[in-house]
Amino acid sequence: MKYLLSLFLLSIMANAQNTDFLTPYEKGNRNQTATYEETIAYFQLLDKNFETISMQEMGLTDSGEPLHMVTYNNDKNFDFKKIQKDKAVLLINNGIHPGEPDGIDATMMLFRDLALGKIKIPKNLAIVTIPIYNIGGALNRNSFSRANQNGPESYGFRGNARNYDLNRDFLKSDTRNARSFAQIFHLANPDIFIDNHVSNGADYQYTFTYIATHYQKLGGDLGKFWDSDMLPNLLSDLKKKKIESVPYVNIHDEKPDGGFDAMMDYPRYSTGFASMFNTIGSMPETHMLKDYASRVKVTYDYMAFTIEYADKNYAKIKKLRKENLQNYLPGQKYPLLWKLDPDKISSIPFLGYEGGYKPSEISGKPRLFYDRSKPFSKTIPYHKEYKPSLEVIIPEAYIVPKAWWTIIELLKINNIEMTPLEKDIELEVESYRIKDYKTSTSAYEGHYPHNTVNITTTKKKVLFKKGDFLIKTQQPGVKYLLETLEPQGNDSYFVWNFFDSVLQQKEYFSAYVFEDLAKQLLNKNPEMKAEFEKKKSEDPKFADSGEAQLDWIYRHSDYYEKSHMEYPVYRIMK
Template sequence: LIINGIHSGEIEGKDASMILLREILVTKEKEKMLDNVILLVIPVFSVDGHERFGKYNRINQNGPEEMGWRTTAQNLNLNRDWMKADAPEMKAMLKLFSSWLPDFIIDNHTTDGADYLYVMTFGIEYFKNSYSETELMLRSKFAPFLYEKMNQTGFLSHGYVWLKDWVKGLDSGITEGPGAPRFSTGYAAIQNRPALLVETHMLKPYKERVFSTKVAMEAVIEFCSDNKVEIIELNGKADRNSIINLLEKKEKLPVGFKVSGKSVKTPFKGVKYYKEKSEISGDEKIVYTNEKENLVLDLFNDVQIVKEVSVPNLYIIPSEWSLIVERMRLHGVKVDTLKEDKIFDVKRYRFSDIKFEEKPFEGRNRVSFTINEYYEKRKIPAGSYIVSTDQRTIKVIVNLLEPEAEDSFIKWGFFNAIFEQKEYFEAYVMEKISQEMIKKDPQLKKEFDEKLSLDEKFKNDPNARLNFFYERSPYYDSQLNVYPVMKVE
């Protein structure tokens, strides 16, 4: 699967694909490329973004003369939408993805950032977020093959250049790490499929960027053709072993990563640059020259797992949250419906320390929280949704439904209504009830007095003092801040 124009201002992939398809289908000079490969090509993913055509859409980019826009008509960035699938374009893409289930994915882009000599940079998911044998194949076999092909054609290439500090520039070093599932390649990783992020350098001439992209695509097609049996078998093995490892062997699934402060030295083909005081910003600015320079940079690529979760046998989703189920089915997840009432022992989550981001991100106000677990026996009504994790999309399911996962539904704000208190007390009513509660429970009075002595803010807040009793009364909403999705372990 070749994806172009997910950001339609970064459009050389479309032109490169059209040239390649012409050589395969019209002139026939490269028709043998399809002998062992089925090729799916999306010329332009963000169609509305592509039609927002103009000369001034990419301030950092050297051509073409006109290009499309970064986002959709709804101002959504499709390469942040792979999990939440808010955009209609992404809904269509996920239907295609789950029906075809491609064995290798290419996502063509143009990069921003520093200046250097490389025409092309690549992002490859081999940082603990992919199936272990897939990572090994990508690192030891595919990456060397790809870089050799690029070098043979004269296009200097490097791993994706992500600056450790975007203000300090290359002085701070560069980092490599796993992509979150909101991104195309990170999403492919949790679908157990290898993927390549193609990022041409924005300042290189457009023609070079187009033809280097074409060479990269040809290299991937050749690799897939030469290794078709291995790739197909490896993808199937990744699907099967993900279930075995997470369900039968009870291994935990990593859902959070960080790049540590450890670094190694790496050669880097750059250009000379210096820093000087800017009269405009008043800050120090970086000035790149046209003089080549072989640099040695710090490369930070020591990836550590910071969050991992146990995988249950089932998730239970109440019928009123059908929107979640609709989105999950787009991802190829099989969801059943409970035919009759049934009692389950379930694991629940109650949230505290809830904080919403002040500004929306991709049309949603994301939320963070502290998770508190508890167990209960609960009668689940007929019509509730049952999601078994015993299916090939097991990693997708967990990343969508586990609150600790960075791109889970709840962190993207799909469940924000559960954090809203809908019933409130009148002070004069709560005063009376509080007195009655103290009379019946001396220990409660002791807890109240202790909090008064230790918490000055609480002591001086009349509403908080009354709320202390309200939260401990039978009138308090027992479902406030409780995650509706339940787990059966």
């Protein structure tokens, strides 16, 4: 009897303990998400009660509040130098778009269950989470900004405190959030990264879709391992729990029956940023029209399966990450721009709903609708394979003049190793000039980005000053350097307007003064004169414009400023 009473008391105590650690989501009606304050308070509770969990404040965000970093490690050790030596690291990011809060609630339960031993304890993996990344957006709570979403009852807003979409800011780092994220990312140096989202777009049967770091962008055997081993195993585990999945349905306001394209996650996005440092990344995209409880559950399951797989395969993942750097050595080609390969079209099974068009009750015009009473299963085209549309030769090093301190600051934030020159020195380098470019006519994430950038390349000797920065490419951030410093890259610092001052000419001439000097220049330089006359004979518009002719002579003379349109980052070749 005494033994049974003891068991009964232990059972009551255990239930009481578990009740104490219910999340706000679990205490509610399963259609409510925790507020920012509740989320931080809950992780503080876990930190206080479990030696395997540590919570610390990191850098500030645009909201004025600090980012938090929460780490679970069964060894109760939170020294990342030791962790990285012995284990793999998984980093989970939540609330980048706080109107998509599934990961916030799922991760709270996940860390609780790890601490209580409710799920298998990983011995070879430490798990790190940013509880809510977009704090400003989380504090801007409402019930209407996600017009197409089925729950929860209230949630945060997509834009951060300064109305930036943080999932476009990882490379340009306009926000404090992005700069603090980089601090966490490089401290943790994750082998695997998950950024939890909710989809927009078409209607279909799936609750769980995903954006996987494109294996070609990840590169080498690491990319192949992710595409052909790790990801299929994770999706198979989900299927065993009767959770069907499909790649993110990358279409809007049209039916997916005709197929769709795999998303190339460029470096502005979280998983694209992670791949610059050879980190395997995925972005769960639960379906917006499914109920909130179902979405939270599949988000939890995907993270739990990732933990289980990474714990078993940690050594291989770490080895492949390290080896992947050998694919990006000086003298090798690097794919800077990509395009879909039209000759390589695969197919995937797809669980959808029959769609069609009917007259809108508002406009009378045709509108798309899906009939959920008519589900279907069919095979559809899937455009997954890309091919490089522009490749560059990886240099031995870059040189960035110290005057461009804004660029140096961004590189330092992202753990790029660099050495200031010890003295003035003349070096032979490759130099770019911006030949042509186009610029967006509307604002995008605080910028008017450039596109269709064309350059010319010359070799020349340049005198560099003491304190200018030599940046060797043989370092873990080699892909980051190539993506940011090569001006034609999709998300280069040039594209994001960081070098716009070189596009403006600072000096010019008065035509009535330069006329006489221009004549002298032509008379003294027969080669220039011959080229000038040839252009006049071949170009009627040029021959008819005195202004264009004077401008041509000016630009071909020593009076034209050499810094105009010269890209101020230089390449030292192998």
